[in-house]
Amino acid sequence: MPYSQLLDEEQVELLQRNSNVVSYNKKDIVFRQNTRTSHIMLMVSGLVKIFKEGRNERTVLLRIATPGEYIGMMSVMGDQIHQYSASVVENADICFIDINAYRNVLMENGKFSLQLMNLISQDGLFIFNRLMSQTHKQLPGRIADVLLYFAEQIYRQPHFDFPLTRRELAELAGTTKESFIRTLTEFKNDKIIYLDGSRVEIISMDIVKTLSELG
Amino acid sequence: MPYSQLLDEEQVELLQRNSNVVSYNKKDIVFRQNTRTSHIMLMVSGLVKIFKEGRNERTVLLRIATPGEYIGMMSVMGDQIHQYSASVVENADICFIDINAYRNVLMENGKFSLQLMNLISQDGLFIFNRLMSQTHKQLPGRIADVLLYFAEQIYRQPHFDFPLTRRELAELAGTTKESFIRTLTEFKNDKIIYLDGSRVEIISMDIVKTLSELG
């Protein structure tokens, strides 16, 4: 269980005594927005999507959480109300840690505490940049961002299978299913990417990056 | 100097020895994005705008910092590179605190550390919500959000003077100067607000809130 290098044995043991791992299947909901936070959640395996559900039916996909990442941490440390929902994209094991045990460790281990603060900040800046992309780039730039997100952050290679439907990908890009499909097809026609169903191969990484930068 | 209730005398003294207050005039730049962070910055008085400058000349105004708030904290605790810029809207005094002294206090005071974590999280959630507003509401909703922001967060009363130009207000609403003016004029014509130059009085708070909620 990779908690942190900064914990001593006693602290690791304390957390372990107060943790348990839960297995989830694809499409399971892990938590819903507007519910109270109950535990610290740490991804052990699988993929989970973090999203905001709008009252007027518009949902926004914020990020895909991968193993080793916390989910819902900002809400746990913020106002204790989940600000977004999480559901499973690929069968996942999630480690639930008791909040009080965790807080006790934070209180007595300053370095661990600073590390977490760094993590929360990075997380905030990341979501911040994603939303900036959605707000202030136009479609090709946003689609390019989605491609780069999978290629660089999630799979760390230029070819991969989308783990999401076109609708979900559109939610990630801040657009509609139709517009997403259209733009992706253009990329395909322009030979920027190879595309077959959910299979993607980025042919010209340079162009994708340029599109992302130009917005 | 209101650091925190959670610090003991020694810690307050340590921070005081490592702080100094700097006065700024309107339009002064406090820090520029992409520069390295140097100090913890705490607003003592005045108003400062926090904004992201886009390479393609599109700037986004994220928030207005008021006395008692930290500025740039997420970047300091994140990757040590300012992710946005700050400039003065109304003459401001800002307390600069040495990062190392501050970190030392964080390390030895768990409660203070947790408090800051809470603050950073709240800050993240706030910016997150503001950007969500910009991305997924249409103009009237976004303009309503700007009105509510000043009325509720900044001035805490339904009548106030805009401290920003129309252009800046548009950047806060994620739109253009022209569209901002037009929509605000409509609000005026519809008797939702009273408007004269920078003077604003929200006549029907209910309608403004409804507009914000409907998006």
Added chain:
DNA sequence: TTATTGGGATGATTTATATCATCTCTCTTT
């Protein structure tokens, strides 16, 4: 004083993208 610059305001025009409407195909479900 007369230019010049920048903010505020409005109308006309353009455009990016959402919305609407189909159609096909593949899975489920019954």
Added chain:
DNA sequence: AAAGAGAGATGATATAAATCATCCCAATAA
């Protein structure tokens, strides 16, 4: 096997908001 249901795809149309073009006015500079 038939009938939905949902995903992907594509064309036609609508529309919100950006862009462009002025104009006025006040403040600042020459």
